[in-house]
Amino acid sequence: MTEEPREKIIICRCNDVTKEEIEALIDRGITDIEEIKRLLRIGMGPCQGRTCLPLVMGILARKTGKKQEGIPLPATRVPVRPVMMGVLAGEMGDDDEE
């Protein structure tokens, strides 16, 4: 059986971040989820971390020996789902101009 190439395991599908990249960062001593988020942009794509964050927390817990419940979740940002600019802008008229 051939081993699956690790770099091919995508954890963050919005920003194409691989499992290997996440593990490499943790190995370099960066174990703060907020820092991992910003360096690799996990949780910063259109899905707002729905796919990747639980997986990253799992990797982080396993590699650092921390309990997953003990790792604080990174800040989530509105909008919860992507919103088209025209929808937000549409209701405004020239009166709103500063």
Next chain:
Amino acid sequence: MKSEAKTVIIGGGIIGLSIAYNLAKLGESDIVVLEKGYLGNGSTFRCGTGIRQQFGDEANIRMMKRSVELWKGLKEELGYDVEFTQSGYLFLIYSEEELEAFNNNVRLQNRFGVPSRIITPEEAKEIVPPLNTDGVIAAAWNHTDGKANPFKAVFAYANAAKRLGVEIYEYTEAKDIKVEDGKIKAVVTNRGEIRTGRVINAANAWAPLINKMAGVPIKIPIEPYKHQSVKTEPIKPGQIEPMVISFKHGGVYMTQEANQGGVIGGYGLKYGPTYDITPTYDFLRGVSYRFAQIIPALKYVNIIRVWGGFYAETPDHNAAIGRINEIDEFYIAAGFSGHGFMLAPVVGEALAELIVDGKTDKPLDFYDPYRFERGELRGQALQMG
């Protein structure tokens, strides 16, 4: 944690880290950086990424010219790609009055070697193809301005500083500064006390609290104002390469991130003074409306994220940088009013020179912390991108 250090820098944003790195580079040892959260979490990680030399006064132009020279070499110097690109800054001009002001600024910038120029609306559209040029009579353009990745820049400085022996303590908050007879004795933190004779206040929005701890006797008015930024889903690369700015539309700024492809930006809506940075719906509506006026096609692009951050403002929108004479070896570099990220390389270099050599060839006098006490404000620096 160390119990003694020669220098304690309070604030682990890009300013504090650049100062730490530059001090160590000049041979200083025994430097500690304290950060009450994670690195960059105050203002740096929330900034709009822009780096420009198009200012309206000599000091900021000269400082930023040097800063851009440093930004260009940071990848090699720090050994980590900070994703600096010289994609330019494009100021849209809508009136004769604005044109005259920009003409004057461009002349001044040219005098100090910044190659900005006034271009036609057609030329602006060549640079930013989807631009709506309705009402635009000209634009101010400098191709050597640019942008960089704030996250990577912070880590680049932090890692380079660590390699030179600097110790960085995250989640470590300064609680008190012990001063006796005008001399610093120690910084008290939530993790213990560090004996030291030198403190650098690089806490930006929180700088007044640090000044108070040390008993700084002069007035340095720095107040935190909430500003917000937005990021869209990726669009086709190369659409909005420079930072595009319009004062007519409430100080809107936007640019397309080089690597990610999403559009990032904001406008002048501010709240405060406050330490609350919760995003607001008013901002989302306002920024969408303004973006769509400048680039109509953005109406069909999704916003994926909005976040709040601080402009640590002074009354003239220029930072306070320098020595506090009443307390031996107490320095401040704070109140960047939205320009800290772009200025960080040169501020670190200049302050380190001032501390180690006693002098610097950079125009730090302009940022004299005593000017507020004297009631002598500088010309308002543009607060933008």
